[in-house]
Amino acid sequence: MSTKVNKIGVLTSGGDSPGMNAAIRAVVRTGIYYGLEVFGIMRGYSGIIEDDMFQMSSRSVANIIQRGGTILKTARCKEFYNEEGRKKAFANLQKQGIDGLVVIGGDGSFTGAYKLNKEFGIPCIGIPGTIDKDLYGTDFTLGFDTAANTAVAAIDKIRDTADSHDRLFIVEVMGRHAGYIAMHSGIATGAEHILMPEVNTTIDEIIAALSEQEKRRKLVNLVIVAEGYMPDPSNPKIKGANEVARLLEERLKGLEIRVTILGHIQRGGPPSCIDRLIASRMGYHAVESLLEGRHNVMVGILNNNMHYTPLEIAIREKQKMGEDWLEIVKILAS
Numbered sequence: 001m002s003t004k005v006n007k008i009g010v011l012t013s014g015g016d017s018p019g020m021n022a023a024i025r026a027v028v029r030t031g032i033y034y035g036l037e038v039f040g041i042m043r044g045y046s047g048i049i050e051d052d053m054f055q056m057s058s059r060s061v062a063n064i065i066q067r068g069g070t071i072l073k074t075a076r077c078k079e080f081y082n083e084e085g086r087k088k089a090f091a092n093l094q095k096q097g098i099d100g101l102v103v104i105g106g107d108g109s110f111t112g113a114y115k116l117n118k119e120f121g122i123p124c125i126g127i128p129g130t131i132d133k134d135l136y137g138t139d140f141t142l143g144f145d146t147a148a149n150t151a152v153a154a155i156d157k158i159r160d161t162a163d164s165h166d167r168l169f170i171v172e173v174m175g176r177h178a179g180y181i182a183m184h185s186g187i188a189t190g191a192e193h194i195l196m197p198e199v200n201t202t203i204d205e206i207i208a209a210l211s212e213q214e215k216r217r218k219l220v221n222l223v224i225v226a227e228g229y230m231p232d233p234s235n236p237k238i239k240g241a242n243e244v245a246r247l248l249e250e251r252l253k254g255l256e257i258r259v260t261i262l263g264h265i266q267r268g269g270p271p272s273c274i275d276r277l278i279a280s281r282m283g284y285h286a287v288e289s290l291l292e293g294r295h296n297v298m299v300g301i302l303n304n305n306m307h308y309t310p311l312e313i314a315i316r317e318k319q320k321m322g323e324d325w326l327e328i329v330k331i332l333a334s
């Protein structure tokens with residue numbers, strides 16, 4: 001397949017995240033600026049398989065930079081996991097004459113893009129779009145900043161009530177496999193404990209810390225739990241804030257605990273300034289990459305510079321949580 005691209009497709013896939021619209025806008029307008037035809041693909045990979053694509057103009061992305069969600073809609077497409085589904089997808093891309101693809105999503109979406117390229121040669125570029133921030137090769141992912149700020153605003157309110165009562169408040173934030181929202185929002189709200197899938201904190205350790213705090217007459221106790229945190233990793237069915245509360249109540253009789261699960265409010269809302277900015281920058285560079293023949297990479301930002309990670313590495317490697325952060329939580333909440 002020639003590496004020159006003329007007609008590109010853009011899609012959003014996996015969980016939506018604030019900033020996806022700003023990225024679509026940047027891809028469409030940059031593509032048109034460089035003389036490309038740009039097609040919007042509906043509902044992630046489902047739209048390719050169902051041939052649900054349409055030509056976009058600069059006007060079709062007007063007034064969306066400030067909107068959460070994604071105008072192209074998103075989906076988790078089961079058929080795309082099978083080669084048969086991807087064959088159908090490629091046939092439709094060929095029919096439409098689409099010779100390059102920008103995929104906005106997380107590592108699952110990038111795995112799909114990687115396979116599509118391996119099997120059929122179509123050049124793909126990934127833009128990291130996930131509130132989880134768990135992608136290797138970038139300091140930013142679309143939506144993380146907005147989601148973390150949404151969590152902070154909610155936790156600040158809960159802290160007011162926590163401060164008025166001698167109760168333990170447990171707040172669950174999103175992150176099935178990643179604790180970045182928990183860590184950032186926890187530090188930013190002065191939480192006493194932050195529980196994440198990446199760090200093995202036992203219930204015994206939490207209880208020990210709580211009784212230490214009681215001795216010091218520290219009464220406000222705010223615990224932030226990522227939804228994927230497991231008190232006992234050998235028992236993966238037990239996870240999240242409700243389970244933490246149940247286990248603590250069993251052991252600490254008489255302790256009043258209140259649980260708040262923030263849920264999908266973290267995925268919606270207008271993107272923050274940072275999310276709009278990185279979406280615009282990444283969208284622009286995604287198109288430049290396709291034009292320059294820098295294919296099958298994820299466009300990221302590291303130390304304020306653009307950084308291009310081969311899709312297979314972006315999928316395989318995991319971003320590591322800074323070890324100093326847990327120490328910071330311990331010292332600052334004392």
Ligand code: ADP
Pocket residue numbers: 013014015044045075076077078080081082105106107108109110111112113115130
């Ligand atoms: P995210 O992109 O946010 O990680 P998912 O893991 O749900 O979200 O992936 C989004 C979509 O990407 C899936 O519904 C599927 O269509 C495609 N995908 C994910 N993993 C694979 C895979 N191993 N092979 C092919 N396609 C995949």
Ligand code: F6P
Pocket residue numbers: 015106130131132174175176177227267
């Ligand atoms: O990947 C983003 C995310 O919001 C995770 O934090 C969360 O675990 C998951 O998606 C929820 O997915 P769904 O909206 O499909 O329930």
